[in-house]
Amino acid sequence: MRVTQGTFCYLPDLTDEQIRKQLQYAINNGWALSVEYTDDPHPRNSYWEMWGLPLFDVKDPATVMFEVQECRKQYPNYYIKVLAFNSTKGIESTALSFIVNRPVHEPGFVLKRIESNDRVQRYTVHSYATEKPEGSRY
Template identity: 55%
Template sequence: MKLRQGQFSFLPDLSDDDIRVQAQYAIGNGWAVSVEYTDDPHPWDTYWEMWGHPMLDNPDAAVVFQVNECRKEHGGKYIRVIAFGASPGWESVSMSVIVNRPASEPGFGMVRQEGEGRSIRYTIESHTMREPAGARYA
């Protein structure tokens, strides 16, 4: 199951040139660009591990360089490029693009919990949680 988070998640994986174009768009809008990675991309987990420092005025080529450096060390994990917009009233992530995925994506499952009476509660469980942190992907 392919994880569908952020922009372009229903399209084929982005090439380095595609990443460069998206980074240039973010930089052109005055957004700070950052590279992040994780081995558990739960939909509610918005905080991933940051790779390096946020790039404020770097050219788009620096973003692709940082993505490739992150791939060398964390190539078997999810890697994304995010852009942070600091315009008044919108101090938040303005763009999020997954640029690297593990070879196998186990996905998520629904867990049913029955309570007192007829109450039923459903929660989402990541299949990666079956393995300890650091051993979930290659």
């Protein structure tokens, strides 16, 4: 099972050089960059832990790559992603988001069916990772 979230999620993992080029693209567009990490990549878990502070007005992708490398050292078996925030009036939203690190083993998810009243079928997604306590999932 491979978690597919963000841009480039169906492609092979990006190399550091490819990541650097995407960071340069975001910088050229004037977007603020940040690094986030989690051990629970549930699709509805949109609030990952932020690594440090957002990087505003960065001119060199090496600054962001340094933060990515430091986060990888601290959390080698976590999901790590880079976000680029477009603060243009009227947009004010994430313009680019992609995973830059993932655990070697991704446990995946199970789709659970729940019987409800009047034969209604409801579905929910359960992450296998959450069966272990936070911090020891990978």
